[in-house]
Amino acid sequence: MPTAVVIGGGISGLSSAYYLKKSAKFSKIIILEASNRVGGWIKTVTSEGGAKMELGPRSLRATGIPAGFNSLCLIEDLGLSKDVIHVSRHEPAAQNRFIYAKGALHKLPNKFSAFFKKQAPFSAPLFLHSFRDILTKPSELEDESVYDFVTRRFHAELAEFAVDPLCRGIFAGDCRKLSLHSCFPLLREAEKVGGGPVIKGLLKISRRPIPPRRQSTLFDTMRKETWSAFSFRQGLQTLPETLRDSLTSSQGVELVLDTPCSEVMFDDGKAKIVINGETLDADHVVSSIFAPDFASLLNQEQQNLKENLSKISAVNAVVVCVEFDGQVVPPTPGFGHLLPSSEDKAVLGVIYDSCTFPTHDRTDRPGSRYTIMLGGAWFDDLKAVVPSMTDEALGQYAVKALQKHLGFTQTPAKIKVEVMKNCIPQYIIGHENILEDVFAEIRAERLPLSLVGSSYRGPSIHDCMNNARVEIERVTGASLL
Ligand SMILES: Cc1cc2nc3c(=O)[nH]c(=O)nc-3n(C[C@H](O)[C@H](O)[C@H](O)COP(=O)(O)OP(=O)(O)OC[C@H]3O[C@@H](n4cnc5c(N)ncnc54)[C@H](O)[C@@H]3O)c2cc1C
Numbered sequence: 001m002p003t004a005v006v007i008g009g010g011i012s013g014l015s016s017a018y019y020l021k022k023s024a025k026f027s028k029i030i031i032l033e034a035s036n037r038v039g040g041w042i043k044t045v046t047s048e049g050g051a052k053m054e055l056g057p058r059s060l061r062a063t064g065i066p067a068g069f070n071s072l073c074l075i076e077d078l079g080l081s082k083d084v085i086h087v088s089r090h091e092p093a094a095q096n097r098f099i100y101a102k103g104a105l106h107k108l109p110n111k112f113s114a115f116f117k118k119q120a121p122f123s124a125p126l127f128l129h130s131f132r133d134i135l136t137k138p139s140e141l142e143d144e145s146v147y148d149f150v151t152r153r154f155h156a157e158l159a160e161f162a163v164d165p166l167c168r169g170i171f172a173g174d175c176r177k178l179s180l181h182s183c184f185p186l187l188r189e190a191e192k193v194g195g196g197p198v199i200k201g202l203l204k205i206s207r208r209p210i211p212p213r214r215q216s217t218l219f220d221t222m223r224k225e226t227w228s229a230f231s232f233r234q235g236l237q238t239l240p241e242t243l244r245d246s247l248t249s250s251q252g253v254e255l256v257l258d259t260p261c262s263e264v265m266f267d268d269g270k271a272k273i274v275i276n277g278e279t280l281d282a283d284h285v286v287s288s289i290f291a292p293d294f295a296s297l298l299n300q301e302q303q304n305l306k307e308n309l310s311k312i313s314a315v316n317a318v319v320v321c322v323e324f325d326g327q328v329v330p331p332t333p334g335f336g337h338l339l340p341s342s343e344d345k346a347v348l349g350v351i352y353d354s355c356t357f358p359t360h361d362r363t364d365r366p367g368s369r370y371t372i373m374l375g376g377a378w379f380d381d382l383k384a385v386v387p388s389m390t391d392e393a394l395g396q397y398a399v400k401a402l403q404k405h406l407g408f409t410q411t412p413a414k415i416k417v418e419v420m421k422n423c424i425p426q427y428i429i430g431h432e433n434i435l436e437d438v439f440a441e442i443r444a445e446r447l448p449l450s451l452v453g454s455s456y457r458g459p460s461i462h463d464c465m466n467n468a469r470v471e472i473e474r475v476t477g478a479s480l481l
């Protein structure tokens with residue numbers, strides 16, 4: 001009776017368990033979760049009055065095949081289509097994205113004509129920066145930083161005022177250290193297939209037909225209704241909770257909460273997993289936890305693997321969700337604004353939650369929600385300006401930044417602070433080499449081990465779910481979309 005053990009009950013672990021179950025190749029699937037809940041970084045809290053506060057991720061991007069398509073198929077199969085809420089591409093929350101630079105808010109270009117106008121904080125129309133792209137040959141480098149790539153092919157100004165804040169809004173990371181190869185593989189590929197010009201390469205790639213492997217009504221709806229981003233009526237936590245319910249109501253699946261795995265050993269093609277001092281035998285192990293945390297569970301026999309996995313780093317962030325009484329609106333409605341690191345190291349950006357998903361506002365009376373994100377790769381800079389690092393001091397610091405950026409004089413009625421340790425892995429230059437060594441060793445030693453989760457190939461919820469499917473398809477040989 002083959003048994004699979006999944007370590008971690010975040011979105012990657014739950015998706016892996018779902019696909020393991022779907023494959024019907026294991027008669028027993030055990031999910032071990034250290035905390036008392038599922039979802040990992042996905043965490044929605046509902047305050048009195050019914051307002052939803054997302055303490056981690058808040059939306060999924062409406063994107064195509066394969067990763068976005070995979071998520072919508074899974075959401076549809078879980079019976080969640082009716083619970084999805086979306087922002088359409090034509091709404092201000094999708095059209096208006098800002099950066100706060102040189103002490104003011106600037107709208108990022110959102111239509112073709114905007115590229116031909118000079119728009120602060122840029123010193124020239126953005127189309128001028130595309131000339132260098134046309135004239136620059138492809139790089140021979142194996143990898144380079146995202147910042148170096150953009151500066152080499154376009155302009156340092158684009159790197160500083162657009163790409164630096166973008167990387168803060170996806171990786172909470174520093175684009176001078178992040179790897180182009182691992183963070184934006186499509187841009188690297190575009191340079192290669194375009195023979196230089198990235199714009200030409202992106203056009204070529206976009207013309208490649210990727211036939212869908214199945215039909216999805218929800219995906220068709222997304223396209224027809226031109227969604228930009230989506231969530232769920234009761235918040236993002238609906239997704240892991242529905243996965244949990246689907247799994248625990250299936251035969252042969254066991255979810256064990258409050259149970260950290262403390263050791264993993266491999267012997268003769270099998271695995272032994274230690275929990276609460278007892279040993280569990282498994283035919284296959286799926287680790288969905290942060291790579292260095294998994295490394296710490298391995299013994300000296302896997303010294304090489306331990307060392308390589310420990311090289312993957314992550315950053316800490318602080319999420320401050322605030323709620324005002326009444327209508328407190330930004331100068332222009334939009335998704336939110338990001339800050340270049342040259343503007344403010346400690347403050348990453350602000351999300352205008354009520355503009356994006358007003359359905360999540362309190363239902364008993366008017367209220368307005370915002371989220372301020374702090375720290376990331378600049379966590380030490382945050383510590384320097386908020387030495388006590390108490391929830392109260394962090395909350396006050398975040399509110400001051402919000403008031404300054406948006407010109408508010410009101411103070412929020414509610415402030416919720418969440419300090420998140422190692423919440424977002426950093427794919428720094430050379431990340432792909434580490435992964436190659438790790439996966440080569442697993443193959444060479446025939447370890448019954450799958451590594452999934454945000455530590456490896458993409459931090460978005462789409463990436464986590466799609467990579468889980470791809471890996472379980474590899475292990476089981478089943479087609480699972
Ligand atoms: C602030 C923030 C905002 C984000 N915004 C977005 C967004 O808008 N859109 C988007 O797509 N993505 C976003 N992301 C990224 C996304 O949320 C994460 O990458 C994703 O949720 C990671 O899921 P995971 O299952 O791989 O890992 P985790 O969520 O870390 O899950 C791992 C689980 O394993 C458990 N665990 C740890 N150690 C053990 C052990 N020894 N034994 C058993 N269990 C263990 C943990 O308790 C946890 O539940 C955001 C992330 C953060 C932090």
Ligand SMILES: C=CC1=C(C)c2cc3[nH]c(cc4nc(cc5[nH]c(cc1n2)c(C)c5CCC(=O)O)C(CCC(=O)O)=C4C)c(C)c3C=C
Binds near residue numbers: 062373
């Ligand atoms: C507008 C302000 C934003 C802040 C501040 C922010 C912080 C932040 N984000 C992540 C991780 C991710 N965010 C992702 C998507 C995403 N984030 C923002 C904005 C802010 N993020 C937007 C507008 C989006 C949607 C992207 C789009 O629609 O184009 C993702 C998923 C990326 C994907 O490929 O789908 C991640 C991951 C962290 C860790 C963070 C600060 C702690």
